[in-house]
Amino acid sequence: xxxxxxxxxxGAFAICTAFDAAGFVAVLCGGSAASYYAPDAYMSADDDxxxxxxxxxxxxxxxxxxxxxxxxxxxxxxxxxxxxxxxxPGPLAVGRDLITAWNxxxxxxxxxxxxxxxxxxxxxxxxxxxxxxxxxxxxxxAVAKAQRDAIDLAAFRAWTESxxxxxxxxxxxxxxxxxxxxxx
Amino acid sequence: MAAHRDDALFGSQLRERILTLLxxxxxxxxxxxxxxxxxxxxxxxxxxxxxxxxxxxxxxxxGRTRLVELxxxxxxxxxxxxxxxxxxxxxxxxxTIASTVRKxxxxxxxxx
Numbered sequence: 001x002x003x004x005x006x007x008x009x010x011g012a013f014a015i016c017t018a019f020d021a022a023g024f025v026a027v028l029c030g031g032s033a034a035s036y037y038a039p040d041a042y043m044s045a046d047d048d049x050x051x052x053x054x055x056x057x058x059x060x061x062x063x064x065x066x067x068x069x070x071x072x073x074x075x076x077x078x079x080x081x082x083x084x085x086x087x088x089p090g091p092l093a094v095g096r097d098l099i100t101a102w103n104x105x106x107x108x109x110x111x112x113x114x115x116x117x118x119x120x121x122x123x124x125x126x127x128x129x130x131x132x133x134x135x136x137x138x139x140x141x142a143v144a145k146a147q148r149d150a151i152d153l154a155a156f157r158a159w160t161e162s163x164x165x166x167x168x169x170x171x172x173x174x175x176x177x178x179x180x181x182x183x184x
Numbered sequence: 185m186a187a188h189r190d191d192a193l194f195g196s197q198l199r200e201r202i203l204t205l206l207x208x209x210x211x212x213x214x215x216x217x218x219x220x221x222x223x224x225x226x227x228x229x230x231x232x233x234x235x236x237x238x239x240x241x242x243x244x245x246x247g248r249t250r251l252v253e254l255x256x257x258x259x260x261x262x263x264x265x266x267x268x269x270x271x272x273x274x275x276x277x278x279x280t281i282a283s284t285v286r287k288x289x290x291x292x293x294x295x296x
Contacts, residue, residue, distance in 0.1 A: 074237065088239065089237060089238055089239040090239075091259055093259040094257075095257060095259075095261075096259065096260075096261075096262065098259065126257050127257070130255075130256040130257050131242075131244065166262045167256060167261065167262055169256060170256075
């Protein structure tokens with residue numbers, strides 16, 4: 001049950017655990033995954049989960065309601081917390097790459113599935129690249145710095161080259177900007 | 185001439201026309217799309233919301249205006265764009281509509 005003041009990350013554990021108990025995998029992604037890996041640098045306003053199987057709105061609500069959440073448009077809110085929960089449409093992917101592996105963290109009987117640090121960086125970077133969203137760059141850099149050992153920069157570069165090749169709207173200079181910010 | 189079809193991709197003909205228009209003029213705002221397509225604003229807003237929930241379009245605020253565009257982050261965004269460009273190619277009406285949209289700068293005081 002979500003209590004007033006429950007943090008975004010504690011809430012993510014509670015939600016993920018509820019879906020796990022119901023037999024479904026909900027993977028934390030987007031800005032909330034960035035918050036998980038770099039909490040000192042960025043705190044998202046919502047927990048974003050992509051489900052590995054498609055559930056109806058009713059099925060999702062049936063799992064969320066016992067936690068104290070209610071529907072508010074397309075998102076879920078609960079009393080006494082400032083953040084919300086959302087279930088964006090799948091598939092779980094970053095750009096053209098399907099995500100088939102993620103990290104699973106267990107603590108005190110709870111479980112959290114969360115995209116890997118590299119995928120969190122790629123996702124945030126994609127916001128910067130697709131929408132000129134400078135906050136996306138900041139978040140990508142924050143995660144990359146906080147999780148330096150878990151980030152394979154060569155893999156990141158290879159992915160950006162592939163995305164730029166397939167999506168001409170992307171500006172390769174964005175990658176240079178990311179690397180520059182990472183070294184700053 | 186565009187082939188008339190009773191069926192529609194993406195669930196409705198309006199959704200399909202919005203997407204086909206967007207590939208030519210994005211970003212666009214709902215009222216602009218409604219005017220260009222001769223559709224009701226509320227219908228365009230509903231269709232846009234449905235497309236957003238499917239993940240194929242994204243909206244963002246620019247000042248007080250909500251802009252609608254194809255979501256480049258979507259898993260099959262490149263393939264969708266190719267499909268829509270192909271559909272637009274075969275739809276002279278939507279291309280004519282798109283050609284009326286001025287995007288280049290205009291000095292203040294000059295007739296729009």
